[in-house]
Amino acid sequence: MFFGNKGIIGLDIGSASLKLAEIKSSRSGYQLKNIGEAVLPPDSIVKKVITNRDAVAGTLSNLVRDLGVKNKNVVISISGHSVIIKKVTLPSMSKNELAESIPWELEQYLPQSVEDVNFDYQVLPEVSPEGNMDVLIVAAKKDITNDYVSLVRSVGLNPMIVDVDVFALENMYEVNYTDMGGVIALVNMGASVSNINILKDGVSIFTRDITTGGNQFTEWIMKEQNVGFEEAEQSKQSLGHGEIPFELERITNDYIDLITGEVKRTLDFFSSNFSQDRISKIILSGGSSKVPNIVETLQDITDIDVELANPFNNIAISDTEFDPNYISDISPKMGVVVGLALRRIGDN
Ligand SMILES: Nc1ncnc2c1ncn2[C@@H]1O[C@H](COP(=O)(O)OP(=O)(O)OP(=O)(O)O)[C@@H](O)[C@H]1O
Numbered sequence: 524m525f526f527g528n529k530g531i532i533g534l535d536i537g538s539a540s541l542k543l544a545e546i547k548s549s550r551s552g553y554q555l556k557n558i559g560e561a562v563l564p565p566d567s568i569v570k571k572v573i574t575n576r577d578a579v580a581g582t583l584s585n586l587v588r589d590l591g592v593k594n595k596n597v598v599i600s601i602s603g604h605s606v607i608i609k610k611v612t613l614p615s616m617s618k619n620e621l622a623e624s625i626p627w628e629l630e631q632y633l634p635q636s637v638e639d640v641n642f643d644y645q646v647l648p649e650v651s652p653e654g655n656m657d658v659l660i661v662a663a664k665k666d667i668t669n670d671y672v673s674l675v676r677s678v679g680l681n682p683m684i685v686d687v688d689v690f691a692l693e694n695m696y697e698v699n700y701t702d703m704g705g706v707i708a709l710v711n712m713g714a715s716v717s718n719i720n721i722l723k724d725g726v727s728i729f730t731r732d733i734t735t736g737g738n739q740f741t742e743w744i745m746k747e748q749n750v751g752f753e754e755a756e757q758s759k760q761s762l763g764h765g766e767i768p769f770e771l772e773r774i775t776n777d778y779i780d781l782i783t784g785e786v787k788r789t790l791d792f793f794s795s796n797f798s799q800d801r802i803s804k805i806i807l808s809g810g811s812s813k814v815p816n817i818v819e820t821l822q823d824i825t826d827i828d829v830e831l832a833n834p835f836n837n838i839a840i841s842d843t844e845f846d847p848n849y850i851s852d853i854s855p856k857m858g859v860v861v862g863l864a865l866r867r868i869g870d871n
């Protein structure tokens with residue numbers, strides 16, 4: 524799944540919007556070449572399943588045209604229920620033996636047959652002292668992956684890599700953050716899923732997608748105020764621009780409690796089952812990180828420092844080509860797409 528190519532474009536097919544980014548790398552570092560976002564009509568992608576193919580394809584081809592994208596080679600990513608990520612410990616063995624045993628290993632964790640998934644694996648650098656090896660296996664439902672791939676092909680693009688949101692986030696972090704010591708949690712709060720990747724000394728030790736995101740909040744506003752999706756989205760997105768209107772105060776607080784509570788539960792699960800090491804920082808991204816008070820609340824209930832991600836920390840952006848206000852406005856949502864756009868040949 525992770526075969527790379529030179530000069531690739533990142534395309535994040537989110538449930539709320541499509542994001543596209545092109546980043547040039549040279550000896551002097553990374554430079555942003557192109558970036559943009561196009562909002563999808565409501566319910567075009569439901570729970571990460573493409574339900575309105577024409578709407579997504581139409582929005583994508585408009586975005587590609589509007590941004591003047593020339594390069595056809597793209598890297599996309601998937602997330603949510605259709606992806607299973609598993610770290611297994613196996614006795615040390617040869618490459619061939621490993622290739623043979625992976626499907627057998629996978630069989631234990633899959634609700635479906637191995638034939639129904641695409642999978643890839645990677646031996647992790649740390650070798651356990653007793654002659655064991657840790658292997659990271661990633662499996663994705665074939666039908667879902669094929670839907671994404673064929674959608675992208677249908678607008679004339681060439682999908683070279685199918686990545687996974689949590690690993691794209693990790694890639695974004697590696698490029699932008701130099702101090703990688705200790706245990707940190709990358710948390711990306713989207714529209715239908717929230718992705719979590721916990722790294723120890725820069726290496727992923729735990730990943731999880733939780734199926735709560737901003738759509739839930741929008742649905743509550745629609746019900747409470749008896750309005751349609753677009754109007755509810757608008758009310759929600761203007762919450763950060765001043766006092767929270769009285770009539771939205773309660774559901775705003777309920778939503779903040781719900782999403783931060785779910786993240787905390789996942790981090791607690793990690794701490795009690797995977798590692799005694801204290802998580803020293805949460806790096807938060809995703810459109811839903813813009814809900815007012817979310818950073819403060821997450822910090823309060825977890826007692827962990829929360830910092831908003833800056834996916835452009837180490838990427839040069841020309842002030843004349845890109846409006847700095849636009850960049851700072853979209854930057855919380857661009858974590859995954861920047862990680863995708865940074866994929867290169869030979870990456871895994
Ligand atoms: N200013 C804002 N205030 C509150 N919520 C916001 C704001 N801007 C965006 N959002 C919410 O963020 C969500 C979109 O985030 P994002 O773009 O990260 O999701 P996505 O990648 O499209 O979806 P997913 O990854 O879940 O499929 C939407 O629910 C949107 O309403």
Ligand SMILES: [Mg+2]
Pocket residue numbers: 535537538713714859
């Ligand atoms: Mg997303």
